[in-house]
Amino acid sequence: MQCIFCETSVVQNSIEHIVPESLGNKSYILQIGAICRSCNNSFSKFEEKALGKSMLGFERARLGIVTKKGRPAKASSNGIKFEGDSKFEKNRVTVYGINDKNTESINEDGSFNVKIQDFDKSEMSTCKLLLKIGLESLYNSQRKIYKKYDFSELKNHLTSKTAKDWPLLTPKILPSNFISIPRFNDRYNLNKIKCELKLLEVNPQTILFHFQYSVVSYIVNLVDRNIVWTKEFLEKDELANLYPERLKKI
Numbered sequence: 001m002q003c004i005f006c007e008t009s010v011v012q013n014s015i016e017h018i019v020p021e022s023l024g025n026k027s028y029i030l031q032i033g034a035i036c037r038s039c040n041n042s043f044s045k046f047e048e049k050a051l052g053k054s055m056l057g058f059e060r061a062r063l064g065i066v067t068k069k070g071r072p073a074k075a076s077s078n079g080i081k082f083e084g085d086s087k088f089e090k091n092r093v094t095v096y097g098i099n100d101k102n103t104e105s106i107n108e109d110g111s112f113n114v115k116i117q118d119f120d121k122s123e124m125s126t127c128k129l130l131l132k133i134g135l136e137s138l139y140n141s142q143r144k145i146y147k148k149y150d151f152s153e154l155k156n157h158l159t160s161k162t163a164k165d166w167p168l169l170t171p172k173i174l175p176s177n178f179i180s181i182p183r184f185n186d187r188y189n190l191n192k193i194k195c196e197l198k199l200l201e202v203n204p205q206t207i208l209f210h211f212q213y214s215v216v217s218y219i220v221n222l223v224d225r226n227i228v229w230t231k232e233f234l235e236k237d238e239l240a241n242l243y244p245e246r247l248k249k250i
Contacts, residue, residue: 001033004139005132006159010036018136020129022051022073023213024065024193028186030136039159043132046125053077053122059214063194064088077120078102118170123243127168128158130220134209137181137197138222145199149207149223157225165244167227169219171210172239175200178210202229 001010010033019025051057057075061084065073072084080102085092098114106112119126131154138146156162178198180187190196196212206229207222221229227247233240242248 003036003039004034004135005039005155006036007155008036008038010034014040016040016136018133018140019190019193019195019197020047020051022047022065022067023056023060023195024063025190025195027189028137028140028182030140034139035136042160043128043158046128047132049122049125050129051075053120054126055116055118055216056126056213058082058093058116059216060084061093062091063214064090064092078117080114080116118241119243123168124166126218127166127220127243130168130209130211130218131158131166131222133197133211134199134220134222138199141182141186142199145201145207149204151223153224154222164225165247166225167221167230167247168243169230169233170241170243171217171219171233171237173233173237174198174210174212174217174219178208181209 002008003010014037016030016035017025018028018030051060052075054075054077057073058077060073061075061082064084066088067073072086072088074081074083076082079097081096083094095114102115103112104115135146135151135154153162157166178200181197181199182190194214196210198210198212200208200210202208205224205226208229209220209222211218219233227242230242234242
C-alpha cells in the first residue's frame with residue numbers, strides 16, 4: 001500500500017488513531033498500511049502543540065481524559081495552565097496563572113469568569129491536525145468521496161512542501177446540511193466522547209470539514225486554502241472567528 005499523504009510505499013507503520021487517542025478515541029482507527037511511519041511521526045509534532053496549547057487542551061482536562069501515562073490531562077494557553085481532576089471527574093479543572101488581565105465579571109460571592117483564548121500561537125498546528133483528521137476519516141469511512149476530489153494541496157501542506165496560511169474557522173452556528181463522515185458504530189463511539197466529524201460538499205474547490213469536540217468547533221476546507229467560503233459564515237455568525245487573524249485583512 002501507499003501512504004495516503006506522501007504516497008510512498010508503506011514498509012513499516014504503527015496504529016494511527018484518526019481522532020487523537022488523547023481526546024478519548026480508542027476505536028476509530030486508520031487501517032494498517034494507510035499511513036507511513038515517517039508521516040505518522042512528523043504529524044505528532046503539530047498534534048502535540050494543537051492539543052497542548054488551545055481550547056482542545058482545556059476540554060481534554062474538563063472532560064477528565066486520562067493520558068497514556070494514566071495521569072490527568074494538562075494544557076496551557078497564554079500564561080494560563082489547566083489540569084484535569086486527579087480522580088478524572090468531569091467539570092473539575094485546576095487553573096494556574098489567573099490574574100487581573102484574564103478575569104472578568106467578579107460576582108458578590110467571589111466567583112468570576114476566566115478568559116481563555118482559542119489558541120496560543122497554535123492555530124496553524126490545529127489546522128494541520130484538522131486536515132489530517134479530515135482526510136483520514138474520508139479515506140476510512142467515505143472512500144467514494146475520498147477518490148472523487150483532488151487533495152494534493154492538503155497533502156503538500158501536511159508534508160511541508162508548502163507553508164502558506166490555511167484558513168481555519170471557529171463557528172458557533174453550523175448549517176444543517178453537513179453530513180456525518182463516520183458511520184454506524186464509528187459514529188456512535190465518537191459521540192460517546194462528544195466528538196463529531198461532518199462534511200459539506202460545496203464544489204470541487206470547497207469541501208468543508210467540520211470537527212466538533214464537546215463545545216469546541218472548527219471548520220476547514222480540505223481541498224483549497226481560499227477564504228471565499230468563510231465570508232458567508234462570518235456574515236451569518238457574529239461569534240465566528242477566522243484564523244490566522246491576518247487573513248481578515250484580505
